[in-house]
Amino acid sequence: MLISLYMNTGYDFKKIESKWKNIWDKEDIYKTDIKSKKEKYYILDMFPYPSGSGLHVGHLKGYVGTDVYSRYKRLKGFEVLHPMGWDAFGLPTENFAIKTGKDPYIVTEENVLEFKKELINAGISFDWNREINTSNSNYYKFTQLLFLKLYKKGLAEKKRASVNWCPSCKTVLSNEQSIGGVCERCDSKVEIKVIDQWYFKITKYIERLLEDSKDLQWPISTKKMQEKWMGKSEGVEISFKIDNKDIDIKIFTTKPETIYGVTFIVIAPESPLINQLTDKEHKDIVDKYIKNITPQSEIDRKKDVKTGVFTGSFAINPINNEKIPVWIADYVLMEYGTGGGMGVPAHDKRDLLFAKKHNLKIEYVIQENKSDYKKSEIIIGPYKGQLVNDAREKIINDTPSAIKKTEYKLRDWSISRERFWGAPIPIIYCKHCGEIPVNEEDLPVLLPTDIKDYAPTGIPPLSKSEKFMNTKCPKCGENAMREAKTMDTFVDSSWYYLRYIDPKNKKEIGNKEDINRWMNVDLYVGGSEHAVGHLLYSRFITKFLYDQKEVNFKEPFKKLKHVGLIYGEDKRKMSKRWGNVVTAKFALEEYGADTVRIYELFMGPFEQYAFWDTQSIMGIKRFLTRVWELQKIISLNNIPSDSEIIATNTLIKNVDEYIEKGKYNLSVSEFMKYINKIEDIGSITNENLKKFLIVLSPYAPFITEEIYYNIGEEESIQKTLWPKIQKINIKETHIKIPVQINGKFRGEIYIKIDSSQEEVMDIVKKDTNLSKKIDTKIKKIIYIKNKIINIIK
RNA sequence: GCUGGGGUGGCGGAAUAGGUAUACGCGACGGACUUAAAAUCCGUUGAAGUAAUUCAUGCGGGUUCGAUUCCCGCCCUCAGCACCA
Secondary structure (H helix, E strand, C coil), X not given: CHHHHHHHHCCCHHHHHHHHHHHHHHHCXXXXXXXXXXXXXXXXXXXXXXXXXXXXXXXXXXXHHHHHHHHHHHHCCCEEECCCEECCCCHHHHHHHXXXXXXXXXXXXXXXXXXXXXXXXXXXCCCHHHCEECCCHHHHHHHHHHHHHHHHCCCEEEEEEEEEEECCCCEEECHHHCHHXXXXXXXXXXXXXXXXXXXXXXXXXXXXXXXXXXHCECCHHHHHHHHXXXXXXXXXXXXXXXXXXXXXXXXXECCHHHHHHCCEEEECCCCCCHHHHCCHHHHHHHHHHHHHHCCCCHHHXXXXXXXXXXXXXXXXXXXXXXXXXXXXXXXXXXXXXCCEEEECCCCCHHHHHHHHHHCCCCCCCEECCCCCHHHCEECCCCCCCCEHHHHHHHHHHHCCCCEEEEECCCCCEECEECXXXXXXXXXXXXXXXXXXXXXXXXXXXXXXXXXXXXXXXXXCHHHHCHHXXXXXXXXXXXXXXXXXXXXXXXXXXXXXXXXXXXXXXXXXXXXHHHHHHHCCECEEEECHHHCCCHHHHHHHHHHHHHHCCCCCCCCCECEEEECCCEECCCCCCCCCCCCCCCEHHHHHHHHCHHHHHHHHHHCCCCCCCEECCCCHHHHHHHHHHXXXXXXXXXCCCCCCCHHHHHHHHHHHHHHHHHHHCCCHHHHHHHHXXXXXXXXXXXXXXHHHHHHHHHHHCCCCHHHHHHHHHHCCCCCCHHHCCCCCCCCCCCCCXXXXXXXXXXXXXXXXXXXXXXXXXXXXXXXXXXXXXXXXXXXXXXCEXXXXXXXXXXXXC
């Protein structure tokens, strides 16, 4: 029974994997020497939430990709920092804890152990000496310190404002967490609530965030997404006087040249001007309308029907003194610009819809050029006949009260949460002194351990712990209360990449010299879903630390790569709901780590999504069995044939190139081509087998280590260096080139290198097959030396 | 609607400073071994045709001796964003 199992699997991966796992662990082989003299390379994965549902093969793909690159860089002589940790605070853990009734501390610990075990089983070369955990007080002490630093510079601030509220998670969400008007965690419809919230003033950094992104080696789509999210638009602010009233309405527009076409003014339903603008006659309708509209969530207002009511007031167009009605409209957002806009139905789609619905005048003032708006022609007013591009400045100058202005869509980052499982905000409220920051020496502000019921209610759970809440004012020493809200987990993850460099430092985030030496992250890999959240926050925090002279770099992640999702065999997203989840645990036990690693990279381009396929993975298993069998055909004399040398050189060169380009799937093809070739030759020298194993080792660390050991090497394959190309003295005298007739491939011939056209034609004419085809008159010959010949007849 | 990707065999995918399209793998078919199956090994495999050859890289044009690659105009599809004035 046992024997047949061995025959089926080819080699006993379980035995090999557990053997080397133990040896590597004992030798602490992945330990990074921060003080090493070697050139540094920092390669980072986005750290995971250690959720209860465990690790599946999709998570693994990213880690395998970075692991191949890390191992490769070590072989290339770099000191590599490749750490891992846990984004342990936050809703996934907390919700899991609530569901299971377990303590979140215990839940975190259990999940972390499970995740870590699978990562080790997969042979990922993380340096576990540097493991971090955001829910550990040694870590969140510095999250709180970061808060204090921002607070002291006026960049952390409590404001009363309308916020996105998730009725199911019972907490506030940032704009980045409520994209599309739904909660990113639970898909509930987001509501709008007005409450006190803490904000980090990321908007102060917006210009620098835009400017510096130009130099980042990031996917274009991700950079564009950030750019769009920040939403810079340059335009003009114009004041419209209200007829018979002492009020001005300010509006923002990016198309001041359409001012001759303004036929109404629209203001947001939240506008403070509404009371003054509404006359008696319209008061009832306006009140009713506003009462109806304001409690609506953003998503309900985002529809094509543009509702609105007339206020009874008229504004005066400053350019031509025309009287135009002022309306309240739900498509105008209070948060953007001035909360009001000029209605130009002829040249704005939304205004057009609104005008049609409410029978407002439509006046065309521009002949629009579809391919380039700036080349549109003005057809009304003093600049009739001119292009928008030329007339815009003049029109701005002509418009009284017009001021150039730049508007952005990005809002400040809301960071406080009404939840338990997060870092407490280090602020104290004192009756006498007001809002006072905790002294830095008093950090960390520890999460209380005496709260049993931390299920969300909307009231911060920390407020239930008297032990936590009651404290002394750091300034006057009187009794005072703590802030009961905790920080969003994106604060934890906005600086974690710094902590790996010096994770045990108790005094500061980390040793400055080491941080400055090891940052930036040379390669950062993770899902594209963090494009506008985490990645933007991290850039902001890095810039802030730069300004405080804490660090000497302005960007955290030099190069960014996204990893494509793995879908289930049924082509649906892996989910418990469909029962199509392939867990890392299952795959590793069933196929072995080396097979799973190679398979995941061979599925397709790294950045692209792929479908799990239990048949294809067998191909990789077969491949590794053939690798194992190479041991049986080692040649005795150790003198490689020319073809063996050429094949090995090609392998080394191509794999090198493909790894550098991140084209892991193509390097796997190279390994397969190589083994096909060697099997054709029938033997391999010890020397070249070693080279093959070394270049394969980043992909399949276990089997290569075992064979390397079997063929007599005493030191780990991981401690060797990338093989060099062997110089050979084979002078190629002849090469094969394709022959085309009338542009179509018709055959190939062997020619002497650097033959002339005449010499090549002689060979073509001697070739019986080809000469038959060119018996008629030849019109023209195109010959590209050593490459191709095309005969036109 | 906007932004960024993609459309190549039965399937995953190779190949773009224009030069033998379909590498590598999966699957399928045929064969060897086996009492048999699995595993393994050896062939074949874009389509049509006995063959010469013809037709095939989403569709329609163009440039070129030659186009998957470059240009123009479409169609389809995936992802993200979307009342931001």
